[in-house]
């Protein structure tokens with residue numbers, strides 16, 4: 001409890017704050033990762049805790065320790081990114097996707113182009129692949145999964161999931177689309193090749209890379225929660241542009257776009273934002 005409280009109330013002296021500014025600049029110069037686009041409080045607290053655990057009292061000393069070893073630096077960034085995921089995470093949202101959103105999209109398109117942005121190790125992308133294969137099998141659906149973390153992307157390409165990723169996978173899908181295998185003495189679940197042929201995983205930074213486009217569905221769940229409000233707004237507008245008219249943006253359980261109408265979205269149900277079929281551009285062009 002003591003440790004929990006101390007990690008919530010991390011010290012913020014003017015010296016530490018100056019030191020942290022320098023840490024951010026050094027990290028940006030070395031890796032390109034711009035921490036100014038992430039929420040300050042969370043980022044500061046997380047890095048302070050990591051620094052303290054490593055036995056350092058100054059952010060810049062901690063940076064030099066990290067920068068001395070490429071693997072260490074990569075692991076730091078990976079830990080900062082927080083890759084928690086699971087298949088069919090928030091199953092009630094996937095139920096809306098299965099019963100309303102995907103059928104609507106499939107009425108207009110033979111095959112769908114989807115993007116799991118901030119895909120982590122691929123649980124969300126594989127869940128979408130299962131639903132598409134159930135609703136419209138053997139079509140040329142494309143599901144792109146992207147993340148800034150190279151390690152999770154290689155895990156995603158393997159398509160092997162832990163028992164803890166499987167708790168929301170309906171029993172019928174578990175036996176149909178996964179093969180239980182033993183790895184390092186643990187039972188893990190390997191996704192069927194039928195799913196893998198819809199999927200592609202690539203590196204992409206939502207805060208600095210150009211966006212691909214022409215999507216029917218973009219799932220970006222539990223990713224922008226770490227972004228500053230300005231960065232979030234830029235990302236939502238870029239998603240709008242990346243969608244086809246009638247396409248959907250699918251957000252996480254605690255995420256909302258308050259100015260969705262201003263961006264041009266409709267909000268037909270919680271967590272789902274639709275680019276109108278008849279795109280109303282006048283408002284945006286006028287502003």
Ligand SMILES: C[S@@+](CC[C@H](N)C(=O)[O-])C[C@H]1O[C@@H](n2cnc3c(N)ncnc32)[C@H](O)[C@@H]1O
Nearest residue numbers: 081083085118120147148149205206221222223
């Ligand atoms: C909590 S996971 C979400 C995984 C999945 N979308 C879900 O909801 O289960 C957040 C992911 O966002 C990724 N991420 C963080 N910042 C990012 C950025 N700027 N561009 C792309 N991905 C990012 C992290 O690496 C991490 O894998």
